[in-house]
Amino acid sequence: MSRKVVRTSKFRHVFGQAVKADQCYDDIRISQMTWDSNFCSVNPKFVAMIVEASGGGAFIVLPLSKTGRIDMSYPNVCGHTGPVLDIEWCPHNDNIIASGSEDCSVMIWEIPEGGLTQPLKDPVVKLDGHSKRVGILSWHPTAHNVLMSAGCDNVVILWNVARGEAAVRIDSLHTDLIYSACWNSDGSQILTSCKDKKLRVLDPRKGTVIAEKDKPHEGSRPVRAVFVSEGKILTTGFSRMSERQVALWDPKSFDEPLTLQELDTSSGVLLPFFDPDTGVVYLCGKGDSSIRYFEVTDEAPYVHYLSMYSSKESQKGMGYMPKRGLEVNKCEIARFYKLHERKCEPIVMTVPRKVNTFILSLLDVQALQNEVKELREMVEDLTKRVTELESKN
Structure with missing residues (x-):
């Protein structure tokens, strides 16, 4: 009897494909900052990218349809006095975007329909509360006007954007730099990874720790963490020998990982993007030229390698399109916006289907x-x- 060794999966043949050259966004001076954020945020209307700017920080906002070469004089969003470190579109309003900067402030901007016709210098709301640069932003997934920011002052602030004030301030839990912070699917918990080598699950209403894991990865380099299906946590980090790793944890029993896999010896931090509809997680390394993707299931070894998209040029950042912006009639299950030094290139992830047979x-x-x-x-x-x-x- 021959034993079946290939695991059956609907996503085993998912493949990535870059769009044609005329559908890219060319001649954009992407920021040279070494900060480990995505540098790009997209929604069904716009793509926003952090760019080089003299005399402060700026990012460019383009309608998705404005492909090709972008004129040097195209208007920017340029209200910060220091470099912009992170940008994030609001999930409830496609014209609202938040930005965090080295000038210690968070700003909320409203982008007009059709994009900018002149430089935007005045934010709708300016949120002051951090004493050091703000490098992480995340909108609440279900509640309107709630924004989380994390700064280099080791403080997490939940903002009431409508009132322009801090609703919750978590300033005594993190003893060092916060590497990542994100919400779970319904916004009832926050997950943070920190330079003090601790992974924390927080209650955002009380500002208290629900669960904590010391040293999810042995290495000293940054750890990234996201919630995946059924409340589990996926982390990317480094071993003591500086090998990149991916691990899956159950916060109810944090002692041992459900799985821990070593990937390679590259130095770039792996940015995880999880799709709850398909259970697929995409790992995009800064400085890499590839996107790995895995399927997260409830059967051992839990994180199953699917495939890898590779290209020649390395990525300086990565934007991830929300599901409602995809062309599902073309079997598209994910779309990334890969930043090069001078351009942004969309990459489409597709599930092959026997369309001809169906027709x-x-x-x-x-x-x-x-x-x-x-x-x-x-x-x-x-x-x-x-x-x-x-x-x-």
């Missing part, structure tokens, strides 16, 4: 329906004739 089967069904219709008409006609003959006799 043929539809045509077959239509043909059968037409035949049935003709047969019914013939039967009705014959019935009428029989009735007429019977009435004559």
Whole structure:
């Protein structure tokens, strides 16, 4: 008996493909900052990228349809006095974007329909509360006007954006620089990774620790963490020998990881993007030229390697399109916006489907329906004739 060794999965043949050159965004001077954020944020209307700017920080906002070469004089969002470190579109309003900067402030901007026609210097709201640079932003997934920011002052602040004030300030839990901070799917918990080598699950209402894990990865380099399905946590980090790792944890029993896999010896921090609809997690390394993707399931070894998209040029940042911005009729399950030094290149992840067979089967069904219709008409006609003959006799 031959044993089946290939695991069956609907996403085993997912493949990535870069769009044609004329669908890229060219001649954009992407920021040279060494900060480990995405540097790019996208939604179904706009793509925003942090760019080089003299005399302060700026980012450019382009309508998705404005592809090709971007003129050097194209207007920027340029209200910060220091370099912009992170940008994040609001999930509830596609025209609202938040930015965090080295000038210790968070600003909320409203982008007009169709994009900018002149430089935008005045934010809708300015949020002051951090004493050092603000490098992490994340909007609440379900509640309107709630924004989380984390700064180099080791403080996490939950803002009431409508009022322009801090609703919750978590300033005594983190003893060092915060590497990452994110919400779970319904916004009832916050997950942070910190330079003090601790992973923390927080209650955002009370500002207290629900669960804590010391040294999820042995190495001293930055750890990234995201919530995945069923409340589990996926982390990326480094071993003591500086090998990149990916691990899955159950916060109810934080002692040992459900799985821990070593990937390679590159030095770039792996940015994880999780898709809850498909259970696929994408790992994009800063400075890498590839995107690895894995399927997260509830069967060992829990994190199953699927494949890898590779290209020649390395990425300086990565934007991830929300599901509602994808072309699902083309079997698209994810789309990334890869930043090069001077351009932004969309990369489409597709599940191959036997479309031709599907169309043929539809045509077959239509043909059968037409035949049935003709047969019914013939039967009705014959019935009428029989009735007429019977009435004559």
